[in-house]
Amino acid sequence: MISAWKSVRTIARRELASYFASPVAYVFLVIYLLLTGFFTFTVGAFFERGEASLISFFVWHPWLYLVLVPAVGMRLWSEERRAGTLELLLTMPVTAWQAILGKFLASWAFLAIALALTFPVVITVNLLGSPDNGIIVAGYLGSLLLAGAYLAISCMTSAMTRNQVVAFILAVVICLFLILCGFNPVTDLLTRWASPGFVDTVAAFSVITHFDGFQKGVIDTRDLFYFLSVIGFALFATGVILRNYRAG
Amino acid sequence: MIRIENLVKTFGPKRVVDGVTFNVERGEVLGFLGPNGAGKSTTMRMITGFIPPSAGRVSVGGHDVVDSPLEAKRLIGYLPEAAPAYPDMTVHGFLAFAADMRGLEGEAKRKAIGRVVELCFLDSVVHQNIDTLSKGYKHRTCLAQALIHDPEVLVLDEPTDGLDPNQKHEVRNLIRELGRRKAVVFSTHILEEVDAACSRAIIIDRGRIVANGTPQELRGMSRLAGAVTVAGQGVNGDALAPLGRVEQVDGAWRVYPQGARQAGELVQAVIELAARAGWRLEALRTEEGQLDEVFRRITLPDTARA
Numbered sequence: 146m147i148s149a150w151k152s153v154r155t156i157a158r159r160e161l162a163s164y165f166a167s168p169v170a171y172v173f174l175v176i177y178l179l180l181t182g183f184f185t186f187t188v189g190a191f192f193e194r195g196e197a198s199l200i201s202f203f204v205w206h207p208w209l210y211l212v213l214v215p216a217v218g219m220r221l222w223s224e225e226r227r228a229g230t231l232e233l234l235l236t237m238p239v240t241a242w243q244a245i246l247g248k249f250l251a252s253w254a255f256l257a258i259a260l261a262l263t264f265p266v267v268i269t270v271n272l273l274g275s276p277d278n279g280i281i282v283a284g285y286l287g288s289l290l291l292a293g294a295y296l297a298i299s300c301m302t303s304a305m306t307r308n309q310v311v312a313f314i315l316a317v318v319i320c321l322f323l324i325l326c327g328f329n330p331v332t333d334l335l336t337r338w339a340s341p342g343f344v345d346t347v348a349a350f351s352v353i354t355h356f357d358g359f360q361k362g363v364i365d366t367r368d369l370f371y372f373l374s375v376i377g378f379a380l381f382a383t384g385v386i387l388r389n390y391r392a393g
Numbered sequence: 394m395i396r397i398e399n400l401v402k403t404f405g406p407k408r409v410v411d412g413v414t415f416n417v418e419r420g421e422v423l424g425f426l427g428p429n430g431a432g433k434s435t436t437m438r439m440i441t442g443f444i445p446p447s448a449g450r451v452s453v454g455g456h457d458v459v460d461s462p463l464e465a466k467r468l469i470g471y472l473p474e475a476a477p478a479y480p481d482m483t484v485h486g487f488l489a490f491a492a493d494m495r496g497l498e499g500e501a502k503r504k505a506i507g508r509v510v511e512l513c514f515l516d517s518v519v520h521q522n523i524d525t526l527s528k529g530y531k532h533r534t535c536l537a538q539a540l541i542h543d544p545e546v547l548v549l550d551e552p553t554d555g556l557d558p559n560q561k562h563e564v565r566n567l568i569r570e571l572g573r574r575k576a577v578v579f580s581t582h583i584l585e586e587v588d589a590a591c592s593r594a595i596i597i598d599r600g601r602i603v604a605n606g607t608p609q610e611l612r613g614m615s616r617l618a619g620a621v622t623v624a625g626q627g628v629n630g631d632a633l634a635p636l637g638r639v640e641q642v643d644g645a646w647r648v649y650p651q652g653a654r655q656a657g658e659l660v661q662a663v664i665e666l667a668a669r670a671g672w673r674l675e676a677l678r679t680e681e682g683q684l685d686e687v688f689r690r691i692t693l694p695d696t697a698r699a
Contacts, residue, residue, distance in 0.1 A: 163481050232443050
């Protein structure tokens with residue numbers, strides 16, 4: 146008897162291997178690292194700040210991931226639908242849940258690898274000054290959760306269509322909404338005609354609001370809960386979409 | 394092994410599968426025939442648990458496909474239509490993945506891969522990427538995946554589609570061989586495959602079973618079945634006319650049996666007539682009936698569908 150967890154692992158291993166089977170994975174990693182470097186040092190004025198922190202590194206992540214994470218997640222289910230392998234996968238002795246979790250964890254691990262490869266920036270800031278490494282660890286945790294939330298949404302949009310481009314665009318739109326509803330210029334605009342309570346409620350749905358704490362080194366259970374529930378909800382929705390697709 | 398009761402699948406207002414009932418036992422190879430869009434693939438997808446039935450029940454090895462899908466799926470090897478496979482994997486990697494998913498490990502896994510590679514003639518492409526394979530190889534790779542855990546039930550959706558005549562022959566022999574120990578269902582629209590591989594055949598049309606029987610029985614439904622064709626010097630239709638309806642076919646005469654005559658009687662009568670009339674017979678045979686004639690008569694062509 147094959148245990149549930151073993152099926153998840155088998156699916157995740159295959160999925161992760163398929164990223165590295167094509168040069169796309171390496172191209173992605175290079176682009177990711179170049180962009181983080183560019184935003185941190187050039188746009189974020191890392192050196193000019195004169196402070197030993199990674200604020201200028203993490204602050205761009207919600208925007209950077211907006212394009213990069215859907216690019217990683219868009220193929221998860223749409224490619225299976227297009228190639229017909231979905232039928233193969235789901236007629237093997239696994240539940241849809243195990244398949245969804247396995248595929249999600251594999252691409253999350255891929256994003257974690259990309260994030261881990263930014264370690265030189267941590268070394269740099271430690272060589273130049275004495276930053277609070279606790280804040281940096283919290284920042285990395287927040288960044289990983291943020292990537293997970295975007296990824297789960299990409300996973301959901303990917304299950305909706307056999308076209309990767311459509312999946313990508315839908316994911317970007319939803320993630321953009323999750324940024325903008327807590328983005329200061331937008332909330333400032335809202336306060337002109339809406340009550341502060343309403344604005345706060347809308348902002349509570351935003352990844353920006355919940356990512357802020359992590360950047361400051363605060364690991365709040367409410368923020369953890371937010372990211373994990375976005376992931377949970379989007380993966381649950383993926384399951385519902387796949388079930389409806391199969392039911393016809 | 395496979396029990397299907399009153400299976401129904403509706404897509405919107407359309408009843409794609411409409412009350413299909415049949416059983417397949419171990420040691421049986423069931424050919425599933427029907428025109429395109431008759432509901433063959435949909436039925437197979439319901440057997441393998443890919444799509445849920447709108448009504449009715451499917452059980453495999455005593456496990457209901459809807460209530461205990463994992464137990465049922467473990468018993469099934471499935472080759473979907475168009476034989477999908479992950480294009481970025483090598484044949485070996487793909488088969489190893491299938492083996493892992495079926496819970497095979499270590500020596501058992503290695504042996505299983507070796508066995509299906511040999512069975513499906515994949516030796517020469519084992520380390521090749523699937524997207525570089527020809528259609529025939531890709532097809533057999535997917536078939537190998539279905540056989541990896543030596544399943545008790547095989548569901549094969551058009552297993553010979555896209556193969557060349559030699560490969561078709563090999564795959565049919567393989568199916569017949571496997572059918573000795575397993576319950577096999579395979580769909581096809583090539584009628585000769587029914588004779589080549591099946592112990593029983595079902596013809597479905599517009600979601601309903603329109604014929605169910607051994608290839609012999611199905612052929613017996615042909616108008617041609619039991620007719621006697623006779624050729625030779627002196628043979629003439631007028632003399633044969635009292636025996637039944639007579640028709641001239643390619644220089645020979647064919648007499649169709651009338652009423653419930655025994656198969657042997659008509660040919661006996663023709664022989665006696667020939668002896669009396671002094672015909673020099675060159676050929677004399679009793680027709681078995683043709684499957685394609687049966688098929689065309691009981692299923693509706695595409696053009697007749699609204």
